[in-house]
Amino acid sequence: MNLHEYQARALLKAAGIPVPEGDVATTADEAKAIAGRLGQAVVVKAQVHTGGRGKAGGVKLAKDPVEARKCAKAILGMQIKGLTVEKVLVVPATDIASESYVGVIVDRASQRPVMMVSPAGGVDIEEVAAKTPEKIFKLPVDPRFGLLPHQAMWLAFRLYDDLSQVRKAAVIMRQLYVAFLQAGASLAEINPLVTTPDGDVIALDAKLVVDDNELDRRPNIAQLRDTASEEPAEVEAREAGLSYIKLDGQVGCCVNGAGLAMATMDLVKFYGGEPANFLDIGGSSSPEKVVTALSIISRDPSVKSILFNIFGGITRCDDVANGIVTAAKQIAIACPVVIRLTGTNEDLAVEILKDAGFEALTDMDEAVQEAVKLAREAA
Amino acid sequence: MSIFIDTETKLVVQGITGRDGSFHTRQMMSYGTTVVAGVTPGKGGQRFEDAVPVFDTMVDAVTATGANASVVYVPSRFAADAIFEAADAGVSLIVCITEGVPVLEMTRVLPYLRECGVRLIGPNCPGVISPGKSKVGIIPGQICREGEIGVVSRSGTLTYEIIHQLSQHGYGQSTCVGIGGDPLIGTNFIDCLEAFEADPQTKGIVIIGEIGGTDEQQAAEFVAAHVSKPVVGFIAGQTAPPGRRMGHAGAIISGSAGTAAEKMAAFEQAGIAVMKRPAEGVDLLEERL
Numbered sequence: 124m125n126l127h128e129y130q131a132r133a134l135l136k137a138a139g140i141p142v143p144e145g146d147v148a149t150t151a152d153e154a155k156a157i158a159g160r161l162g163q164a165v166v167v168k169a170q171v172h173t174g175g176r177g178k179a180g181g182v183k184l185a186k187d188p189v190e191a192r193k194c195a196k197a198i199l200g201m202q203i204k205g206l207t208v209e210k211v212l213v214v215p216a217t218d219i220a221s222e223s224y225v226g227v228i229v230d231r232a233s234q235r236p237v238m239m240v241s242p243a244g245g246v247d248i249e250e251v252a253a254k255t256p257e258k259i260f261k262l263p264v265d266p267r268f269g270l271l272p273h274q275a276m277w278l279a280f281r282l283y284d285d286l287s288q289v290r291k292a293a294v295i296m297r298q299l300y301v302a303f304l305q306a307g308a309s310l311a312e313i314n315p316l317v318t319t320p321d322g323d324v325i326a327l328d329a330k331l332v333v334d335d336n337e338l339d340r341r342p343n344i345a346q347l348r349d350t351a352s353e354e355p356a357e358v359e360a361r362e363a364g365l366s367y368i369k370l371d372g373q374v375g376c377c378v379n380g381a382g383l384a385m386a387t388m389d390l391v392k393f394y395g396g397e398p399a400n401f402l403d404i405g406g407s408s409s410p411e412k413v414v415t416a417l418s419i420i421s422r423d424p425s426v427k428s429i430l431f432n433i434f435g436g437i438t439r440c441d442d443v444a445n446g447i448v449t450a451a452k453q454i455a456i457a458c459p460v461v462i463r464l465t466g467t468n469e470d471l472a473v474e475i476l477k478d479a480g481f482e483a484l485t486d487m488d489e490a491v492q493e494a495v496k497l498a499r500e501a502a
Numbered sequence: 503m504s505i506f507i508d509t510e511t512k513l514v515v516q517g518i519t520g521r522d523g524s525f526h527t528r529q530m531m532s533y534g535t536t537v538v539a540g541v542t543p544g545k546g547g548q549r550f551e552d553a554v555p556v557f558d559t560m561v562d563a564v565t566a567t568g569a570n571a572s573v574v575y576v577p578s579r580f581a582a583d584a585i586f587e588a589a590d591a592g593v594s595l596i597v598c599i600t601e602g603v604p605v606l607e608m609t610r611v612l613p614y615l616r617e618c619g620v621r622l623i624g625p626n627c628p629g630v631i632s633p634g635k636s637k638v639g640i641i642p643g644q645i646c647r648e649g650e651i652g653v654v655s656r657s658g659t660l661t662y663e664i665i666h667q668l669s670q671h672g673y674g675q676s677t678c679v680g681i682g683g684d685p686l687i688g689t690n691f692i693d694c695l696e697a698f699e700a701d702p703q704t705k706g707i708v709i710i711g712e713i714g715g716t717d718e719q720q721a722a723e724f725v726a727a728h729v730s731k732p733v734v735g736f737i738a739g740q741t742a743p744p745g746r747r748m749g750h751a752g753a754i755i756s757g758s759a760g761t762a763a764e765k766m767a768a769f770e771q772a773g774i775a776v777m778k779r780p781a782e783g784v785d786l787l788e789e790r791l
Contacts, residue, residue: 229605231685231715234612266609309605336604340579370743381683382657382712385738389762390779392741401742406658434659434666436628436642437522466642466662487663488781 124333125172126306129212130347131329135313138302140295142326145214154195157213158188167194170210171203172352174247179203184216209351217327222315223282224248225296227264227303229310235263236303238270238296240278244315270300283318291324292316306344307337356419363415365404372397373427373498375420375458377413379404379438387432387491396495399426406437413446414453421456427501428459430494432487435466444472448479459497463490504632504677505652505697505704506595506623507571511636514539514560514569514593516576516584518550522599523575526640527554530573533643535636539563560584560591571595573629573638578602581625585611589620596688597638598624608686615688622688628658628680641665641678649674651787652698654691655710656683656717660738664710664780671784676703683712691721699729706732706791708783709774711765713739718765722772732790734783735774737762 126134129147136142144161147170148154158165169181176182181203185191191213201208222245230237243251243258252259260281264270275293283289295316303311312330319325338345350358360367366381370388374396378384381403388398400420404412420429433443443464450456463484464472473483484490513530517523518540527550531537539557540550546558557563560572572588574581574596581600588596596615603625615622623630629639634648645662647669655661661680668675679694681687691709698704707729711718718737725733740762769776775786
């Protein structure tokens with residue numbers, strides 16, 4: 124789960140990291156009021172789950188409250204990479220002497236949290252990694268001991284020469300590591316970490332990505348989820364225990380297991396169709412899950428045929444069959460449905476479907492070809 | 503022979519009285535797995551299915567039965583501790599089926615297991631089956647046949663699909679390992695490839711990967727340098743849009759790293775025959791065996 128900048132910086136602040144004053148606004152008038160309270164030039168920043176806000180015009184400098192109102196008005200409601208801006212963060216404009224990058228990420232290769240710093244901050248870190256990898260410094264952290272003081276100092280010396288700034292940055296890095304752990308994050312980033320002309324070291328931006336698997340034990344983090352910024356069908360699916368991602372094609376896919384779901388989408392494409400979605404109904408699927416899945420898929424106007432691909436293991440084919448039959452009674456499914464089932468309780472499932480007037484196939488390739496053909500005929 | 507599990511495997515089931523644990527313990531027992539004990543705190547002294555003794559702790563279970571492997575079915579919030587407990591009790595193989603284990607917990611679990619010299623398979627995996635010998639986990643036994651193909655995969659049901667096709671066409675399996683879809687896992691492709699290369703029963707290998715990360719690329723390098731047996735590969739997620747999580751925590755592609763195209767190219771470069779669709783596996787194996 125991605126957090127917004129204003130949420131992430133609140134968590135960093137709680138961990139002791141110096142962040143500028145400021146507040147979040149949902150209206151232009153609120154933005155004006157915040158700028159008035161701050162009593163100086165401000166920066167108005169769009170709060171959306173994507174990078175490149177600055178380039179898209181989602182970050183603006185305002186010299187007074189009236190201008191802050193104008194900026195907020197322009198930014199609120201604007202689309203950045205398909206996402207609508209619902210909130211802006213208003214912070215004091217900071218004089219910047221230098222910009223660095225500080226982050227911590229769970230690294231698959233070393234299987235540890237890795238602290239990463241770069242004196243080339245304020246820009247996309249992937250770009251720095253690609254163009255000037257020598258400007259990135261990494262240090263794997265032993266999770267049993269955490270980020271040790273001398274390690275943080277070593278990293279901070281990669282950024283600054285001035286000892287007082289080095290010490291400040293080292294403290295911030297250790298605080299960032301703690302915030303990362305407490306949030307159950309898979310990524311925590313300060314980009315940029317700036318020095319001011321007075322020699323202060325401040326986090327000007329903050330990014331936290333939380334491991335979804337941590338949310339059930341962290342209600343304070345889970346409640347930060349901004350469902351307004353997500354696709355409504357994806358939210359509905361998640362709440363039903365499904366994993367759904369909307370795509371642009373015509374063949375609606377309903378599959379058990381992420382790998383098989385991806386392989387099914389690939390096969391749709393292989394036979395000349397385009398998948399309308401990724402949908403994994405998960406293991407031990409109840410009939411209710413299937414009903415929700417089918418209703419989500421059939422609501423998508425671009426779907427011209429629906430393909431079920433179920434390999435029964437923990438998932439019982441009869442559960443899925445019951446779900447399909449129940450759903451067909453509850454909702455109007457306008458397009459043809461192709462069902463492929465094999466594995467646990469397959470025979471039972473075929474019976475259930477037959478009684479309700481559905482046919483079931485057992486071969487994956489055959490089912491995909493049929494679904495692609497039906498979608499093409501309906502288009 | 504087979505890899506990781508065989509007729510000598512003496513299994514403890516952690517979470518034997520739970521919904522998933524009890525269902526799959528019955529499945530494993532009917533497949534012929536030697537299940538010597540179960541563990542559920544507070545239920546020590548009971549017997550599962552009138553046959554398998556249940557203990558309160560792993561140490562009790564291992565001490566009383568001499569178990570050498572464990573399988574974890576406990577809910578995700580207890581799973582990391584269950585793995586530590588199994589390692590402390592002295593088993594040499596732990597298979598964690600549970601999904602939803604936080605990645606940060608795995609960063610603590612994995613170095614500890616390395617120090618203890620314990621093999622972990624998973625988490626978030628379907629487990630291991632050596633057809634005709636033993637099954638630890640949830641891979642449906644009826645789709646497998648004893649034979650000479652080693653199967654290693656990051657996915658669950660996609661693995662079943664491919665095993666099913668192999669069995670239907672007369673290609674039995676030495677061992678099938680589902681290594682799990684999470685970013686941090688105990689046993690990776692290379693561990694399995696190394697074991698299959700050394701296993702005399704295995705004559706050919708099928709490797710099933712996904713988008714996300716670079717494990718498949720590393721596996722390809724290993725195959726090129728160290729594997730003499732024919733290898734056939736598949737990558738799921740050719741049509742996946744970048745930057746989205748596709749169910750498995752591991753199946754996420756950001757930018758160019760970890761795309762299906764990249765992985766398929768790495769496979770081909772290493773001499774791995776790449777299936778464009780799962781049904782091609784049998785033909786590709788036939789040409790190479």
